[in-house]
Amino acid sequence: MTELPGIVITGASGRMGQMLIKTVMASEKCKLVGVVEREGHDWVGRDIGEAMGGTAIGVHVSDDALEAFAKAQAVIDFTAPKATLAFAALAAQARCVHVIGTTGMTDDDLHELSHAAHHATIIRAGNMSLGVNLLTKLTKMVAAALDDDYDIEVIEAHHNRKVDAPSGTALMLGEAAAEGRGVSLNDVRDSGRDGITGARKKGDIGFTAIRGGDIIGEHDVLFAGEGERIILRHVASDRSLFAKGALKAALWGQGKRPGEYDMMDVLGL
Numbered sequence: 001m002t003e004l005p006g007i008v009i010t011g012a013s014g015r016m017g018q019m020l021i022k023t024v025m026a027s028e029k030c031k032l033v034g035v036v037e038r039e040g041h042d043w044v045g046r047d048i049g050e051a052m053g054g055t056a057i058g059v060h061v062s063d064d065a066l067e068a069f070a071k072a073q074a075v076i077d078f079t080a081p082k083a084t085l086a087f088a089a090l091a092a093q094a095r096c097v098h099v100i101g102t103t104g105m106t107d108d109d110l111h112e113l114s115h116a117a118h119h120a121t122i123i124r125a126g127n128m129s130l131g132v133n134l135l136t137k138l139t140k141m142v143a144a145a146l147d148d149d150y151d152i153e154v155i156e157a158h159h160n161r162k163v164d165a166p167s168g169t170a171l172m173l174g175e176a177a178a179e180g181r182g183v184s185l186n187d188v189r190d191s192g193r194d195g196i197t198g199a200r201k202k203g204d205i206g207f208t209a210i211r212g213g214d215i216i217g218e219h220d221v222l223f224a225g226e227g228e229r230i231i232l233r234h235v236a237s238d239r240s241l242f243a244k245g246a247l248k249a250a251l252w253g254q255g256k257r258p259g260e261y262d263m264m265d266v267l268g269l
C-alpha cells in the first residue's frame with residue numbers, strides 16, 4: 001500500500017491554522033504529521049487535538065519547523081510574511097511542497113520567495129477558493145472587453161483582525177483587471193482616498209477596504225460606466241473553503257518540478 005502524503009501546518013493556533021488542521025485530519029488522501037507554532041507559544045509541546053479543545057490525536061505542537069518539515073511531503077502555511085519567508089527556506093531544505101496562503105507580502109518578499117522556488121515547489125495564492133479564482137478569470141475577460149470609459153473599483157470587506165490591506169484577493173483581482181486592460185497595476189493603482197483628492201483619474205483601478213466584525217471575506221469588482229454598472233462578486237461564508245483549496249494544492253504539488261505555481265495551475269483555469 002502507498003503511504004499517504006504527510007502534511008505539516010504552520011501557525012497552528014491561528015484562524016486558518018486550526019481550520020487547516022481540521023481539514024487535513026478529516027481527509028482520507030493525506031495525514032497530519034506535524035504542526036508548528038512559534039517559540040514561546042503556550043501550545044508548544046501540547047497535543048494539538050487537546051490544544052484545540054478536543055481529544056488527543058498524537059501530534060504535538062513543535063517550535064522546530066525544520067524537524068517537522070523533514071518528516072513531511074508538504075507544508076501548508078497561512079501565517080505572516082516574515083514567517084513565510086523563513087519557512088520557504090526550510091521547506092526548500094527539506095524538499096517539501098510549500099503551499100502559501102499568507103498575504104501582505106511586499107515586492108521584496110516575493111523576490112526572496114522566488115529564490116526559494118529554485119529548489120522548492122511553491123504554490124502561492126491570495127485566495128485558494130475555486131470561486132475567487134474563477135472570478136479572477138472573469139475580471140480579466142470583462143476588463144479586456146471594456147475600455148477605460150468604465151471605471152474599475154475593487155471593494156473588499158474582512159473581519160476586524162485582518163492586518164493587511166488591500167487584501168491578497170483584492171490585489172489578485174486588481175492585477176487581473178490591469179492585465180485585461182493591458183496596463184501594469186503599479187501604474188494605475190489608487191488605494192486610500194482621503195481629503196480633497198481631485199476627480200477620479202481615467203484608467204485608474206481603485207481599492208477600498210472595509211474592516212469589521214467577523215466578516216470572512218467579500219470581494220466586488222465594479223465596472224462603472226455611463227448609465228450602467230457591472231458588478232462581479234464573491235462572498236466567502238466559511239473558512240473551510242480556503243483550507244480545502246490549500247489541501248488540494250498540496251496534493252497537486254506532489255512530484256511537480258521546483259518553481260512557482262498558483263491556484264490557476266492547480267485548478268486548471
Ligand SMILES: NC(=O)C1=CN([C@@H]2O[C@H](COP(=O)(O)OP(=O)(O)OC[C@H]3O[C@@H](n4cnc5c(N)ncnc54)[C@H](OP(=O)(O)O)[C@@H]3O)[C@@H](O)[C@H]2O)C=CC1
Binds near residue numbers: 013016038079102129
Ligand atoms: N490565501 C487564502 O486563501 C487565505 C489567506 N489568508 C491569509 O492567511 C494569513 C493568516 O490568517 P489568519 O489565520 O486569519 O491569521 P491569524 O492571526 O489567526 O494566524 C496567524 C498565525 O501565524 C502565526 N505567526 C505569525 N507570525 C509568525 C512568525 N513570525 N513566526 C511564526 N508564526 C507566526 C501566528 O502565531 P502568533 O499567534 O503566535 O502570532 C498565528 O498562529 C493572513 O495573511 C491571511 O490574509 C487567510 C485566509 C484565506
Ligand SMILES: O=C(O)C1=N[C@H](C(=O)O)C[C@H](O)C1
Binds near residue numbers: 166167170216217
Ligand atoms: O485574512 C483573511 O481572513 C483573508 N485573507 C485573504 C486575503 O487577503 O484576500 C483571503 C480571504 O479573503 C480571507
